[in-house]
Amino acid sequence: MNFIRRTMFTAAVTLAASAAAVAADYPGKALDYIIPFGPGGESDITARLQQPFFKEKFGQDLVVSYKPGGGGAVGWAELNRLTGDGYTIMGVNLPHIVLQPAQKDVGYKTDELAVAYWFHYTPDAIVVSADSPFKTLADLTKFAKDNPGKLVFSGSGKGSANHLAQVRFDKLAGIKSTYVAFKGTGASNTALLGGQVNAAWGYTTSGTALGDKARVLAVAMEKRHPKFPDVPTFKELGIDLVSGAYRGIAVPKSTPDEIRNKLSEMIGKINADAEFQKKMIDGGFAMVDVPADKNADFLKAKSQEFIEAAKEGGILK
Amino acid sequence: MLQSLAAALTPVNLVLALLGVAAGTAIGAIPGLTATMAVAVLVPLTFTMPPENALILMGAIYTGAIYGGAYAAILLNTPGTPSAIATTLDGFPMAKRGDGDLAMTIACLASVAGGIVGALALLTLAPPLSKVALSFGPAEYFWLAIFGLSLIAALSEGSLLKGLAGGAFGLLVSCVGVAEISADVRLTFGSHTLISGINVVAALIGLFCIPVLIDLVSTPERHLKIETEQRGFRLGEAFAHVWREKLTLIRSSMIGTIVGILPGAGGSVAGLVAYSEARRTAKPGQSFGKGEPAGVIASESSNNATVGGGFIPTLVLGIPGTPPDAVILGALLVQGLRTGPSLFTEKATIVYTFIWGLMFATILMLPVGLLLGRYAYKSIVAMPKAILVPAVAFMTIIGTYAINNNVSDVVIMIVLGVIGWVLGRFGYLASPIVLGLILGPIAEQGFVQAWTIGVAREDLFGMFFGRPISLGIILFTLFSLFSPILIEKWKRRSALNER
Amino acid sequence: MSADQKRDYGGASMAVLLIGFGAFAIYDTTGYADPDSAVFPRTVAMGLIAVSSVYLTVWLMGRADAATVWERGSWPRRLAFVAVMLIAAFAMPWIGFVPVALASFGLLMMIAMFDAWTLRRAAIYILAGLIIVFGFYGLFGWLLQVPLPRGWLFQG
Structure with missing residues (x-):
């Protein structure tokens, strides 16, 4: 023993x-x-x-x-x-x-x-194509408030960071939007550029990948992303959303x-x-x-x- | 552009192109090793290279792998990569009757021609053609998948009902696992193994190769008919075939380029669409499915055309056209090179050097492919059965394992192979099942997405039937389904009238 | 119909099995949280059931295809082949890649051997087997950096 x-x-x-x-x-x-x-x-x-x-x-x-x-x-x-x-x-x-x-x-x-x-x-971000009528996040939320459910977002997958960000954003901004899941960020971006959807719940990386074909409206970060110094955070716009x-x-x-x-x-x-x-x-x-x-x-x-x-x-x- | 041409012709670039094509062909020839994997293995190597060299090497290995898929398709009835599915349909019957060498040479010629068409499109028309990628929305992908499924009618020899049942079976099998567009777990019978779904490559190896092996061990007959005399490459004969089918060649290459541009499709869809087009426009005397060289030409030229086509959205839009393009995109990011709209203007030298490099790699595929193909054919034909069977069986196991580094895939592959063999015995052929497997996810995602958007915009009908490209695809589907019947009727009537 | 054409019992039984699979799929769809994931499999399963039922009906009316002719050939060899493949796949994570590959290669070689074994043949075939197994092992494990199973039984 x-x-x-x-x-x-x-x-x-x-x-x-x-x-x-x-x-x-x-x-x-x-x-x-x-x-x-x-x-x-x-x-x-x-x-x-x-x-x-x-x-x-x-x-x-x-x-x-x-x-x-x-x-x-x-x-x-x-x-x-x-x-x-x-x-x-x-x-x-x-x-x-x-x-x-x-x-x-x-x-x-x-x-x-x-x-x-x-x-x-x-970080999650709302991205629109360069020719979109939405210039700011306020334009987008106004459209969504006037047309409940008609604002269509593309995003990568369901139960993904994109999808959860959409759910939380809808709640925080008091709107109702439609989320369409695509297989991966590439497919979601394609749908955005092709005008199949109004906007995309994407990531900051989609913003850099698409260059001047797309515009980032807001990013879900604590501070602005160094690569997009002109793009506000959701926090600045009064929406407490930091996610990705x-x-x-x-x-x-x-x-x-x-x-x-x-x-x-x-x-x-x-x-x-x-x-x-x-x-x-x-x-x-x-x-x-x-x-x-x-x-x-x-x-x-x-x-x-x-x-x-x-x-x-x-x-x- | 001319300056880039010279830059692409440096010895380093030519050597890289040559090595890439040779390595790619060998990798593509092994079932289980796909073009995506071939490119991914290279990525760490390219970190130390200047971007244009890295791109040429990756492009060369990619195009080589797509071509190499034809080897296993012709000699073993197993697509070496999913792009070569349609090549099995006529390539293997050719090999079985002793024309394997001819099929290999034809595949090489067609691949080179298709690759050049794709690369030319990339060189001259990339920015305008990239719009094609954007014009395809969920509804278009849905209808494209339906068009693909209409091929079952052509593929199911014997019983149309059995073909349809096989196609539906394949569609259901494609649902197994975590759903792509929702997060539900489907049809797993409660098994953890099936959560990741049925891998398409594993299914292809199982459904195509295992039945061949099962039949091979049961009789002493030889795998392929041996040639009696030395016939060499049969280059002249192959040229004659390709020349006779020049229309098929050009049409298939164009189909391949366009399908390659579509980010949601890929080489397998391109090959199948081109094959069915060739079959629909068959001339009298051609017997597709029984070893018709035009079938090999259609499939092989279209799948290599997807390489150049796929680079179009990759480089112009930053959206990968095919899975290997996604890996290449990632490698470029590590290099600090941003693809996207500005690439063609800001980094024009790099881009055009690469495109020329891809072109030379494709041309180099001719000698490399002919030699490797000849060697592969000879070794398969000469190998005694007692070595061929274990060697191929071993290759299917290690190749399937390597897809996801997962033994479960190997088990799934073998089980599906046995199911495929049993179904095949009773007249349910493998090709409709595979068609369902490949097109299932495209059809389902397109449908659910189009439906969701249609409901949100309160225009469901317009979503599915009000878009010009969708309408075009629908009409074309109807035309290709019913034109053979109508033509048949018309012929019968005119024959009656003559009497 | 000529009398020597047997009825397609195999095809009909496959149709029954496919109907069963379709029914299972429809049952499975009732458990999904998201209605989006049920639409497609349910539609396809109904299609599968419909098509297979039509085939069964046609068959019952005696107008189905002729049965596929059963090829001759050795059943023991076919079954042994499948068994060796499955055992090899299941054994690989435990015993490791190389031993399983060598053993299954040898067994399959015997299953596929139709000529008489001579000493010379055996030597050549075994050599070829070794070259193929280790060649692929080198290609995958070393060159392509595929992490091949090493075998849990023999680890620590």
Whole structure:
């Protein structure tokens, strides 16, 4: 008995010590960075933007691979079954990891995902085509008030950040609009430019992608986006809406805390790099910094927001 | 433009084009490895390159992969990429009767020609043609899908009822998983595996390749008829076929270019539409579905034309025309190059150097393709059955796994293959099922979106029947469905009159 | 109709199965939260049921297609092929890619072998098998960076 206890104690000590030692050497080889979506999406693009900076700062490769399916659910359901040595990491997205498990059994729970860092978000924005009669957000809300239901928005997906933003905006602005879900931002933008819809609930990134073919009316950020200095935030216009699609990096649950914190620190360092920030902002992204130890509070606040809007929008019962 | 022509002709660019096309062809030939994946693998490599080199390399591998899909389609009855679905319909029967070498050469010629047409459109007409991408709204996509589904009538040999049932089965299978436009989980039988839906590529491999393998192991007969004498590339013969079908070639290339521009469609739709057009306008004596070279020409020229076509909205509007374009767009963003309306004026040198590079890559596909195709054909024909079967089976497993890095896809692929084999035995063919699978999401999304917008604007009828392009597609669908019957009747009547 | 044409029992039973699948799909649509997701599958399922019912009716009236002729060929080999494929797919996450690939390659080789085994043939075929398996392993695992299953059984 005594022997067993002693062995277990020694084992625990060695394990802790070796974990610390491992963390000191970390990263000693290339990291496998799994994106739970297909290539070409924004999650892929932001991972690709991180890639060269990771190599430059920490001397190891960040090898991007894909595990798409079920809007990310396939990857997240598998995450905790992967080896927790810090060399397998996976992208995580909001609102996906909050809404999917709330809607149905998808094989993982929100609080089972060990997030190391939330590093950026793409803020929601209302975009109209360049020849649209709506010059300001006030024009748009006036039209919606005069013609209830006739203001048609395109957006990417249902239960997505775009859709939830539309639901919350309708409530805050006291209007009723129609939301049409398209498969992805590209299709939604096409519908906007083709005049199939009046406006799009898109992201700041759609604004940069479409250039002078489109006009951004307002962005759902705390402060104005540096890339669009002339575009007001919803807050400035009296609508308390700050939202978007957040992206972070998670590790399998079995990963030692030391390594998770080290990774969190490392991603933070990339986020702090001026050149990286410039590339991200040029692409229309916006930075956030939520390290591992602040994840729980952040996720709680966001969950509440998203779930409330989802219930409002009729996606959650 | 001439300056860019010279820039594209530098040795570095030509080598990149050559390597890209060769690698792309090899990747496309393996079922499961798609053009999207081929391009995605390259992305980290391109970070260190100047943008025009990166673009040429990615464009070359993309066009090569679309062409390479024909190899597996002709030799194994399995589209190497979804774009080559229509190539199986006549390519495999040609190979079976011993004309595989001819089919391979014809596929190469048609692909090069189609690729050049697409690239020419990109070079000369990109800004005006990009408007086509915008003129297609939800209602148009819905009717386009319905037009595609009307092909079932042509594809279901034997029993039309069974063809329709197969098509409906395919449409239902396309609904499995999380719905694209709502967030409901559908038809999963409570299984976690099915939440991500049935992957189209996995389904293609299962439905087309597994039945071939099941039949292959059951008898000692050879897979393809062996050629008796050395016939080389049969280039002259292939040229003659292509020349005779020059109208089909041009029409299919134009269909491919236009469908490529449409962000909601893609190479598979282009190939199927072009194939059905070729079939509808068949001359007497042509037997589509039984090894008609014109079928291979239509499919292969149109799918390679989608490459150039797809780059049009990608570069002009910043909207990817096809899935590989989305990856290329992302790679350019990392490079700091913003595609979009201003690209053609501000970064004109880069853009035109790339377009010329794509053109040369397409031309280089001729020698590269002929050589690789010859090699692929010879090895498949010469391989003893006891090696061919495990090798192809192994390829389907690893290829299917690689689509999403997921073993569940492999299981789904095999199960669908067995279902496809059983249904096939009883006269329910694979092609209508596949048609349903591919067109299902386009039809459903188009319908629901058009419906929602129509209700919001209180003009549901106008939404579906009041738009000029929609009306055009509807009329064309009716015409292609009923013209064979009418022509048949008219012929019979005139025959009676003569008597 | 000539007497030797058998009635298409297989086609008819498939029609019954498809009707069953259509009915299941309609039942499934009743559980969706968003009515948008039910419209399409319900319409298609009704179409499937209608078309298959028409076929059944035609068949009952004795005017359906002739049955497809059952090809000769070895049933044990067909079944063994499917079994090996399925077992390989299920075993891969546990045992790992390379062992499963080698084993299934060998088994399929035996299933597809119609000539007599000689020592020379065996040697050549096994060599070819090894080259193909490891060639693809290198292509996918190394060049294309596909994370191939390593096998949970043998990890830590």
